[in-house]
Amino acid sequence: MSEVVMKATRDGFGEAIVELGKENKNILVVDVDIGKSCKTTQFMKELPEQHVNVGIAEQNGAGVAAGLATCGKLPYVVTYAAFGSMRMCEMIRQEICYPKLNVKIACSHGGVTPANDGASHQAIEDMGIMRTLPNMTVVMPADYVSAKKLVKASAAYEGPMFLRFTRDAIPVIYDENVELEIGKAHLIRDGKDVAIIANGDTVRLAIDAAKELETKGISARVVDMHTIKPLDVACVTDCLETIGKVITVEDHNILNGLGSAVCEVAAELGKGKVKRVGIQDQFGESAPYERLLAKNGVTVEDIVKIAQSL
C-alpha cells in the first residue's frame, strides 16, 4: 500500500488561487483579516495588486466584492465558513445572488474542523443556509487534490458560489488526473447493496466504511457529492432506484445540508430509504475534531452499523 499523503483542503485553495490569479489579472482575493489561516498569504505576496483586505468587516467585504464584480472583476471573498455564510448572509443574498454576480465566497474552517475554537467558529449551518439562496452554487471538496481542481473549475463557472474548505490535514484520496465537474457527483467506487453519499472530509470515512463493509460481505457504492447545489439528481436517483438503500455522510447539520438534499429527492421519487449521518442539530464545543464527530455519530463504525441495519 502506498503511503498516505496528508494535506488540508484550504491549502489546495491557497495554491490554486495563486495559479488562477497569475492566469487572469481580474481574479482578486478580498480578505477580511484571516488570510493567514485561509491560506491567501502567498496570493498577497505574489499578486499584491490583486489583493484587497477590508479588515474585520465581513458584510462590507461581500458588498465590496459585489461592486468589483459589476466592473468585470472576479473576486474571491475569503473567510471562515461560519462568517461567510452567516455574517455575510444578507449581503450575499441582496448584492451577489439576487443580481447573480460572479463572486465566490471561499471559506475555510467548514464543519466542526475548527474544533478547539469551539461552537462560535464551527460552521454546521453554512451549506444549508447557502443552499436556500437562489442562484447560489454550493461546493465542498473532499481532499487537497479535488480542492485544487474545483477551485480551478470555479473560476470558469459563471455566477455566485460558496466554496467550503476545512482546517485539518486529511488523506489525499484523488490522484492528479481525476476529472471533476461542478454539479456532477463523482463515483469513487461502485457497489450494489448500499450507497454512501458523502462530501468533504467525511468522504474518507465513507471509503473506509465501504472497505470494512466489504469484509462483511456488503458491497457499498461511494459517491463524492462535492456539489450539493445544484445537486446531481440523476446520481441520487440512480442510487435510490438501483440500490434503494442510501446513507448520507457530512460534517454539517443533518438539517438542510447534503442529507436533506438527498432526502428531498427520495421523498419526491417515492423510492428508497435514506439514513443521514451528520451533526445532530446541536452546537459543538472545544474538543478534538474526531471526538466531536464521534459525539454526533459520524464515524466509520457508525456508518458500518447503519449499513448493516438497512
Next chain:
Amino acid sequence: MREQLSVKELQNKCVDLKKHVVDMIYKAQSGHPGGSLSVAEFVTACYWHEMDVDPQNPRWADRDRFVMSKGHVCPAQYAALAMKGFFPMETLDTLRKEGSPLQGHPSMNKCPGIDISTGSLGQGLACGVGMALAAKMDNKDYRVYVAVGDGEAQEGEIWEAANTAHKYQLDNLVVFVDFNNLQIDGTCDEVMPNGDLGAKFREFGFDTYEIDGNDMEQMVAALNLARAVKNGRPKCIYGHTVKGKGVSYMENVCSWHGVAPNEAQWKQAMDELNAQYVK
C-alpha cells in the same frame, strides 16, 4: 455623454423629475415619496451635470456609476433614467406592478441603468466602494456616486465601507448623505441620534461639503469641488434636505415616508410643482 445643464435648467429638470415621482407613486398607489423628493436635487445634478452615461449602452464599461443605497427612493432614479432615455417614459406607469422592470426596490438585471440592486439598507456604499476600487485598479477615470440616507447611516456596514474608501484612497467616490432627519418611526434624533454625520465622515477620512441639499446651486458647486480635489480622499456631500421637498403637505411630515397620494393630493402636488418652474 456628460450633459452639463445650467443651474436654472437643472432646477427645472428637477421639477419635471419630482412631478414624475409623485405621478408614478400615485399611479402605483405604493412607494416612498418623501425620501424620493428630498434626494431629487442630487439625482438631477448627477444625471444632467455630473455623470457620463450612455442610455443606448447602459452597461458601457467606462460609465460613471450611481448607487441608490437608500433603495426605497428609487422612483427618483427611475424618473431620471426614463427622462434620459434609458427606457420609455410610459414605463414609469408600471412602477411596482407585476412584470415591471421598475421593482419596488431597484434590480440591476431588470432595469436598464441600475448599476447595482439595493433595497435592504446599509449595503449600497460597500458596493460603490467596490466599483470605485475597480476603477483605481484598472486606471480608469469613471466616478461613483452613492446616495445614503441619514437613517440608513445607522447601519454599521456604512462605516465599514467608509473605512475601506479611506484606506484605498477612493477620491473617485462621492457619497451624498440625504440628511432630512426623518425615518419611519420618527425623527432620527428620536429613533437613533446620528450626531454630526459630516464630522463622522470627516473623521473616517472623507473630504466633506455641507450644503443645503435641496439647493441646486450649492449641489452643483459641491459636486464640482468634489471632482476637482484629487487628493486621495473620498468625498461626502452632507446635504440638509427636507423630506417631501416641493409638495407642501408632505414636507417634514414623517408619515409621507411610504404612502401614496390620493387623487386630490396628486392634483395639489402637480399644481404646486408646476408653480416651481424657474423662468
